[in-house]
Amino acid sequence: MGDKxxxxxxxxxKALGTLGDKRAIPFLLEALLDETDSVKEAVAEVxxxxxxxxxxxxxxxxxKATHNKQVKIKTIKALGELKAEKAIHEIIRxxxxxxxxxxxxxxxxxxxxxxVQAIPFMIEALFDEVDSIREIAAQxxxxxxxxxxxxxxxxxxxxxxxxxxxxxxxxxxxxxSKQATDPLIKLVLNDDNWSVRWKACQALGMLKDxxxxxxxxxxxxxxxxxxxxxxxxxxxxxxxxxxxxxxxNKLEDKERFVREAARKALVKIGNPSLTDLILALEHDNKxxxxxxxxALGELKxxxxxxxxxxxxxxxYWSVRKAASDALINIGEPSILPLITIIESIN
Amino acid sequence: xxxxxxxxxxxxxxALxxxxxxxxxxxxxxxxLLKH
Numbered sequence: 007m008g009d010k011x012x013x014x015x016x017x018x019x020k021a022l023g024t025l026g027d028k029r030a031i032p033f034l035l036e037a038l039l040d041e042t043d044s045v046k047e048a049v050a051e052v053x054x055x056x057x058x059x060x061x062x063x064x065x066x067x068x069x070k071a072t073h074n075k076q077v078k079i080k081t082i083k084a085l086g087e088l089k090a091e092k093a094i095h096e097i098i099r100x101x102x103x104x105x106x107x108x109x110x111x112x113x114x115x116x117x118x119x120x121x122v123q124a125i126p127f128m129i130e131a132l133f134d135e136v137d138s139i140r141e142i143a144a145q146x147x148x149x150x151x152x153x154x155x156x157x158x159x160x161x162x163x164x165x166x167x168x169x170x171x172x173x174x175x176x177x178x179x180x181x182x183s184k185q186a187t188d189p190l191i192k193l194v195l196n197d198d199n200w201s202v203r204w205k206a207c208q209a210l211g212m213l214k215d216x217x218x219x220x221x222x223x224x225x226x227x228x229x230x231x232x233x234x235x236x237x238x239x240x241x242x243x244x245x246x247x248x249x250x251x252x253x254x255n256k257l258e259d260k261e262r263f264v265r266e267a268a269r270k271a272l273v274k275i276g277n278p279s280l281t282d283l284i285l286a287l288e289h290d291n292k293x294x295x296x297x298x299x300x301a302l303g304e305l306k307x308x309x310x311x312x313x314x315x316x317x318x319x320x321x322y323w324s325v326r327k328a329a330s331d332a333l334i335n336i337g338e339p340s341i342l343p344l345i346t347i348i349e350s351i352n
Numbered sequence: 353x354x355x356x357x358x359x360x361x362x363x364x365x366x367a368l369x370x371x372x373x374x375x376x377x378x379x380x381x382x383x384x385l386l387k388h
Contacts, residue, residue, distance in 0.1 A: 319362045330365035334372045341375045344366055348381035351358050 015040065016048040023052030031056060035064050043074040050077065054084025062090040069096055079111050086115025094123055101127055110138050117146025125150055129158045132170075141169040148177025156183045163189050168199040175202065179209030187215040194221050194237075200230035207233060211240030219244055223252045226268075231261035238264060242271025247278035254282050257297040258289075269297040273304045280305060284313045287329075295320060296328040303332025308339040315343055363388070 019037060022030040034056075037049045046068060053061040062085065069081045082100060085093040097119070100112035113131050116124045128150065131143035144162050147155040155177070162174035175193060178186035186209070193206035207225055210218040218240070225237035238256055241249045249271075256268035272279040279301065286298035299317055302310040310332070317329035333340035358366075367385050370378040 318365055319357060319359065323361070326362060326365045327368075330369040333369050337373065338375070340369065341373055341377060344370055344373075345378060345381045347358060347366055348363070348384055351363075 012040075012042040012044055015042070015045045019045065019048040019052050023055045026056065028056060028058055031058050031060060035061060038064050038068055043072070043077050046072070047074070047076045047080045050080040050084045054080075054087035057088060059088060059090070062088055062092055065090070066093050066096050069093075075105060075108065078108055082108070082111050082115045086111075086118035089119050091119060091121050094119060094121055098124075098127055101131060106136055106138070109134075109136065110142060113139055113142045113146065117142065117149055120150060122150065122152060125152050125154055129155060132158055132162055132174075137167045137170070140165060141167060141173055144170045144173035144177055148173070148180040151181055153181060153183055156181060156185055160186055160189045163193055168197075168202050171197065171199070171202045172205045175206045175209045179205075179212035182213060184213055184215045187213055187217050191218055191221045194218075194225050194233075200228075200233055203228060203230070204232040204236050207236035207240050211236070211243040214243055216244060216246065219246055219249060223249060226252055226256055231259070231264050234259060234261070234264045235267040238267035238271045242267075242274035245275050247275060250275060250279050250282050253279075254286055254294075254298075257286060257294040258291045259293075265293055265297050269301045269304075272301050276305065277307070280307055280309060284310055287313050287317055292320075292322045292325055295325045296322070299325060299328035299332045303328070303335035306336050308336055311336060311340055311343055314340075315347065318347075360388075 015037065019034060022034060034049050034053055038046060040046055050065060050068065053065060065081050065085055069078060072078055082097055085097060097112050097116050100108050103109050103112065116127060128143045128147050131139050132147065134140050144159065147159055159174045159178050163171055165171050171193065175190060178190065190206045190209050194203050194210065197203050197206065203225065207222060210222060222237045222240050226234055228234050228237065234256065238253060241253060253268045253271050257265050259265050259268065272283060283298045283301050286294050289295055295317060299314060302314060314329045314332050318326055320326050320329065333344065363385055367382060370382055
């Protein structure tokens with residue numbers, strides 16, 4: 007690391023980061039005092055990657071001393087990666103920096119530190135004039151999981167940026183306050199952006215509020231498949247038997263991921279799905295028959311065996327294979343009926 | 353010709369299932385299928 011050429015020293019630091027050997031840390035801390043900013047920048051980044059808390063104080067000192075934007079960015083980022091609680095006050099100073107990039111990285115870093123002291127600052131950042139800051143704050147407030155943020159995140163569901171609305175929806179789901187159900191339902195039904203409707207469905211699945219059931223059933227017919235898929239998943243989380251029929255209908259969806267999500271939801275609902283799934287084995291659509299067979303296999307109820315045996319004779323291989331897999335999943339009770347079929351052909 | 357409408361395509365997945373279920377009672381029936 008004594009090489010006079012700054013590029014050599016920077017690259018050596020980066021290489022030490024790739025090696026990931028903590029024996030390099032004392033040498034890297036020494037190099038953090040390098041006279042060249044590009045070397046400090048590289049070393050700060052590597053110290054964040056190596057994850058040794060001994061680097062916290064030297065990084066704070068570097069941050070205090072530097073005037074270079076890139077060194078500040080890499081140092082703040084490293085302090086975030088190290089979850090450096092000692093650095094909170096130093097990071098907070100940069101939340102209102104006039105440079106947008108530094109503000110962004112400080113907001114992200116504060117979220118990564120994950121300390122509750124960050125909450126008031128994140129709430130303030132949620133209403134910043136810069137879109138990217140609001141977007142980060144909306145996400146970070148979810149990771150901090152503090153109910154104080156709920157009313158502000160609900161307000162952020164009306165933000166002009168779709169990323170803020172989307173991140174706020176997810177955060178409300180993570181925090182888990184049912185106070186958010188109605189505003190999230192509005193988003194599912196009315197937001198113009200599919201990604202927002204998608205994440206709002208996911209959030210409603212996390213909240214498990216029965217009030218969301220009817221809107222989620224409506225979302226099963228959304229024009230975007232991500233929304234239909236997450237609506238099915240959310241209904242699986244709610245687990246109500248009244249959603250069996252709408253979910254069975256989704257086994258026919260033109261998009262494979264939606265069909266699979268509907269099947270998994272029916273499996274989560276469990277026994278109340280059995281009768282409709284057995285009936286679905288006779289559906290005209292091969293995808294419905296296939297997904298119904300797979301679901302019955304996952305439910306492992308021997309009541310489905312005779313209906314599944316018939317599907318071993320389906321004209322489509324995918325249905326026959328799904329029925330066979332289902333019988334394998336059901337296990338021991340399937341053996342004799344299968345043997346009986348072979349005996350019947352002789 | 354197979355009886356009871358069981359096609360070779362059906363027996364293919366039945367053999368697969370019996371193989372995966374790993375039960376000794378399936379030995380003789382599987383040998384029967386082997387001779388088909």
